[in-house]
Amino acid sequence: MRDLTLVVKLMMIEKKDILYSIIFGFVAGIAAVGLFAASGYLISKAALAPPLYALIILTSTVKLLGFTKAISRYAERYFSHRATFTILSNLRVSFFEKLEPLAPGIFQKYRSGDLLSRIVGDVESLQNFFLRVFYPPIVLVIVFLCTILFTSFVSIYIAIVLLIGLLLTAFVVPALFAVRQAKIDSHVREGRGNLTTEVTEFLHGFRDLKIYQKLHEKEENLLQSSDAYIKEQERENINTLYSQSMNTFVALFISWLVLALGAYLVVDGQLDGIFLAMLIMISLTVFEDASPMAVFPIHIQDSKQAATRLFSVVDWESKNKVKQDYKEQLQQSNPHSIEMTNVSFSFPEETRPTLEEIYLKLPACSKTAIVGPSGSGKSTLLQLLLKISPANQGDIYLDDVAINQINQEEIWKNAKVVLQENHFFFGTIRSNLRLAKDGLTDTEMEATLATVMLDHFSLEDKVNEKGENLSGGEKQRLAIARAMLKEGHLWLLDEPTSSVDAITEQSIYENLFEQAKNDTLVLISHRLTNLENMDQIIVMEHGAIIESGTFNELMQQKGYLYKMKQIEKELL
Numbered sequence: 031m032r033d034l035t036l037v038v039k040l041m042m043i044e045k046k047d048i049l050y051s052i053i054f055g056f057v058a059g060i061a062a063v064g065l066f067a068a069s070g071y072l073i074s075k076a077a078l079a080p081p082l083y084a085l086i087i088l089t090s091t092v093k094l095l096g097f098t099k100a101i102s103r104y105a106e107r108y109f110s111h112r113a114t115f116t117i118l119s120n121l122r123v124s125f126f127e128k129l130e131p132l133a134p135g136i137f138q139k140y141r142s143g144d145l146l147s148r149i150v151g152d153v154e155s156l157q158n159f160f161l162r163v164f165y166p167p168i169v170l171v172i173v174f175l176c177t178i179l180f181t182s183f184v185s186i187y188i189a190i191v192l193l194i195g196l197l198l199t200a201f202v203v204p205a206l207f208a209v210r211q212a213k214i215d216s217h218v219r220e221g222r223g224n225l226t227t228e229v230t231e232f233l234h235g236f237r238d239l240k241i242y243q244k245l246h247e248k249e250e251n252l253l254q255s256s257d258a259y260i261k262e263q264e265r266e267n268i269n270t271l272y273s274q275s276m277n278t279f280v281a282l283f284i285s286w287l288v289l290a291l292g293a294y295l296v297v298d299g300q301l302d303g304i305f306l307a308m309l310i311m312i313s314l315t316v317f318e319d320a321s322p323m324a325v326f327p328i329h330i331q332d333s334k335q336a337a338t339r340l341f342s343v344v345d346w347e348s349k350n351k352v353k354q355d356y357k358e359q360l361q362q363s364n365p366h367s368i369e370m371t372n373v374s375f376s377f378p379e380e381t382r383p384t385l386e387e388i389y390l391k392l393p394a395c396s397k398t399a400i401v402g403p404s405g406s407g408k409s410t411l412l413q414l415l416l417k418i419s420p421a422n423q424g425d426i427y428l429d430d431v432a433i434n435q436i437n438q439e440e441i442w443k444n445a446k447v448v449l450q451e452n453h454f455f456f457g458t459i460r461s462n463l464r465l466a467k468d469g470l471t472d473t474e475m476e477a478t479l480a481t482v483m484l485d486h487f488s489l490e491d492k493v494n495e496k497g498e499n500l501s502g503g504e505k506q507r508l509a510i511a512r513a514m515l516k517e518g519h520l521w522l523l524d525e526p527t528s529s530v531d532a533i534t535e536q537s538i539y540e541n542l543f544e545q546a547k548n549d550t551l552v553l554i555s556h557r558l559t560n561l562e563n564m565d566q567i568i569v570m571e572h573g574a575i576i577e578s579g580t581f582n583e584l585m586q587q588k589g590y591l592y593k594m595k596q597i598e599k600e601l602l
């Protein structure tokens with residue numbers, strides 16, 4: 031319920047439209063009741079051959095009420111839908127605002143299909159909260175109470191029957207179905223989430239599934255998720271239909287009761303016969319608005335589930351997130367120094383430490399290589415520097431400022447990052463390079479493509495989703511080009527040329543080091559080439575720094591790097 035309160039708070043920003051929806055909903059409802067009441071009265075009156083002016087007044091009233099009903103119903107729909115779309119948009123924006131600072135850490139917790147289903151599906155479901163749960167009951171109760179008040183002037187008994195009808199259709203029947211709904215405990219939302227997750231996995235892994243002949247197995251899983259989803263939908267639809275039928279049955283029963291009681295009262299002389307048709311028409315009309323109440327519990331349950339699923343994504347992180355007032359800014363025009371003191375880190379739900387008691391000092395403008403066996407924690411070190419994950423222990427400084435005083439955006443803005451996996455968007459080489467900086471010219475982009483030996487590409491060349499039509503090495507070179515075009519004086523490169531041939535790599539590095547000569551550069555590399563030119567080499571193993579120094583110092587020490595170099599020589 032706490033999550034729905036958050037939705038209500040967001041909804042209340044649109045107070046004006048909500049008020050208009052209620053006002054026009056009420057006018058439309060009461061005009062409909064008035065229209066049918068006047069029609070009933072007109073039919074009875076006409077039978078008694080009244081004077082012409084009386085008929086003219088009655089028919090004009092009927093026409094006017096019909097007109098009012100149509101206009102106000104339109105206005106109600108207009109304002110309620112406008113409110114719904116604005117509420118949905120506010121909800122999306124506020125959700126993204128909360129979600130954005132949590133990325134990319136959030137991807138460790140949620141699978142992409144599940145996130146997609148929550149962001150799109152669950153937000154969408156909440157449109158029912160306003161349209162079906164929030165304001166219609168308010169309109170219904172006001173229209174009903176006014177109708178009952180009017181009826182009580184004609185017959186207090188009929189008014190009581192209508193009141194009983196209101197209690198049954200608006201409260202008792204929905205309450206009974208709420209109990210039933212709770213028992214059924216619909217899992218449509220989870221079903222949809224599972225199906226989206228399976229479909230995303232299937233599409234992402236299609237090629238590997240085909241290679242390993244496991245396509246059929248995955249297809250089975252997908253069909254199972256689809257069947258489960260359809261079953262849940264069926265259960266929900268049956269329950270909806272059942273409760274709607276029950277409410278319509280009660281409403282019609284009440285109308286029959288009004289007819290029977292009215293007839294009795296006429297015969298008994300307690301009611302003027304001219305009002306009988308009017309009362310029946312009132313009863314038939316006023317219950318029209320009550321039938322949607324039958325699905326009220328389903329919608330409220332559905333909205334509750336959607337809100338909980340949605341907010342659990344951001345709640346989960348806010349518990350782990352230290353709220354900070356980021357006061358410090360990085361000097362944009364200068365290279366940055368980096369320092370780590372006693373830094374340790376473990377991934378959530380991992381018992382073993384990924385990084386242990388790391389001390390390092392990289393002066394501004396220095397060039398540092400980080401080497402070490404696979405899994406030794408090199409990339410994790412960069413993650414901590416980029417504030418993708420917070421260190422569990424110790425301090426990290428950029429320009430002598432602790433990074434927990436600096437906004438993550440500020441660090442990313444000043445860093446030229448090439449990760450092991452880089453994303454490319456569907457579009458062209460130009461659109462992918464333009465991500466680097468606003469206002470880039472074609473000449474600048476073409477020159478950079480030449481620097482990374484991609485001058486055989488034109489800026490118009492198409493790039494498929496995730497860069498599927500580029501080779502591994504081309505993707506890496508395009509990522510380097512993007513980093514080169516970006517602003518900043520801190521290069522963080524995680525094996526940027528692991529798929530590039532040695533000759534091309536050499537040429538790219540020459541250009542890259544020329545560009546970065548006045549910047550701070552950290553390069554993670556498996557290959558032990560070019561280390562001679564580095565100011566410092568850090569060797570990592572099992573999450574700890576085991577050696578550090580210049581190339582010559584480490585060669586003299588005859589430790590890990592020396593051994594690796596010897597093995598490399600033997601292999602060549």
Ligand SMILES: Nc1ncnc2c1ncn2[C@@H]1O[C@H](COP(=O)(O)OP(=O)(O)OP(=O)(O)O)[C@@H](O)[C@H]1O
Pocket residue numbers: 138377380384402403404405406407408409410411
């Ligand atoms: N998201 C994660 N959750 C849990 N453990 C992780 C996660 N990412 C990495 N690890 C683990 O942390 C350790 C260090 O990984 P890291 O990627 O930093 O190593 P690396 O030295 O960069 O390796 P490589 O050279 O193969 O890229 C590994 O044992 C890895 O399994």
